[in-house]
Amino acid sequence: MAYVLQVDFKMDGPFGDEMAEEFSDLAKSINEEEGFMWKIWTENQETNDVGGIYIFKTKETAEKYLDMHSKRLARLGIEDVNAKIFSINSKLTEITKGPII
């Protein structure tokens, strides 16, 4: 059963196309992480919140990624990270057309 990793934190930019350019290599590397299925990249230029909605194949791979990602963000000076890992209620998600098994 797949797991959701929900992450957000404050960042002063870049956003939009500039962000895409700066992080495209990172994005490609995320595709190679163990258990990774997909990520939607989130940003709010008004509040300087950025983050992502990830799907991992297992709770363990989500936890492992979050641990690595938190350390990577800390190296960039970002210590205050909101992160939660959830299982998925498949029956309700099926009703509301969520794109996940």
Place this chain on the structure above:
Amino acid sequence: MAYVLQVDFKMDGPFGDEMAEEFSDLAKSINEEEGFMWKIWTENQETNDVGGIYIFKTKETAEKYLDMHSKRLARLGIEDVNAKIFSINSKLTEITKGPII
């Protein structure tokens, strides 16, 4: 451009199949909300966190839904709701196979 609404809050259950049974009519009604595209239902039985990852067609419809949903949760006694609305970085999301335009 689509928007992400990320919501979570504490709830003492029900979870899993019981939750699905209790909220299936609610789930069907969410499909009818203006601008709604999909929702993944999230739950963590260890921490009593529940919530959802929603996609709406516009920022305005995401905001309108959140306002209505917050009032509905307040009527159930749930006042402490974490909610954030984000735009999507399409270029990075395409690289990481996020299931959204």
